[in-house]
Amino acid sequence: MKTERRAVARYRAKIPVRIEIDDYRFDATTTEISLQGLRILCSGPVANSVFNQYIQVTPGENITAKISINISNALDFAETLDCQTRVITVNRVSQDSYIVGFKIIEFIDDGFDRWHEHIATKH
Numbered sequence: 001m002k003t004e005r006r007a008v009a010r011y012r013a014k015i016p017v018r019i020e021i022d023d024y025r026f027d028a029t030t031t032e033i034s035l036q037g038l039r040i041l042c043s044g045p046v047a048n049s050v051f052n053q054y055i056q057v058t059p060g061e062n063i064t065a066k067i068s069i070n071i072s073n074a075l076d077f078a079e080t081l082d083c084q085t086r087v088i089t090v091n092r093v094s095q096d097s098y099i100v101g102f103k104i105i106e107f108i109d110d111g112f113d114r115w116h117e118h119i120a121t122k123h
Contacts, residue, residue: 010034011123018068024050030069033123035116037088037104038067043097051098054090063087067102071118081115082108 015030017040026046032039042051054063069081089101107115 008034008036010039011119013123016070018070020066020068021050021063026050031099033119035104035119038069038085038102040067040100040102041093041097042100043094045096047098048096051090051092051100054087055092055098057087057090061087064105065102069115071114079114081111081118083111083115084108 010032011034013030013033015033017028017030017038019026019028019040019042024046026042026044028040028042028047030038030040057063063086065085065087067083067085069083070078071081072078084105085102086105087100088103089099091099093099104115106112
């Protein structure tokens with residue numbers, strides 16, 4: 001019998017995000033979300049410039065990013081949740097595309113409560 005290793009459930013979701021790492025800023029889309037993290041498809045020349053150097057992420061390496069997540073709230077109004085994250089995995093999927101796993105370190109303001117509500121009502 002196979003048991004689930006993950007502490008929290010993951011959900012497939014395409015949500016637009018804005019990623020800021022050092023002096024780089026670019027738009028991307030999530031592929032999976034959870035209460036604790038995001039897997040994001042990052043592509044294009046800027047993503048290639050950023051993530052090509054991080055293909056082999058060493059455990060414990062501290063690569064952080066600010067991510068702005070664009071969601072719709074309970075009344076279907078658009079809102080943005082800002083969070084600080086740490087890069088966990090970087091996997092190249094094509095010449096200039098990467099699937100990057102981000103662990104959420106903290107949300108700005110009351111973002112965690114709104115993120116929890118979004119996941120509970122939409123997924």
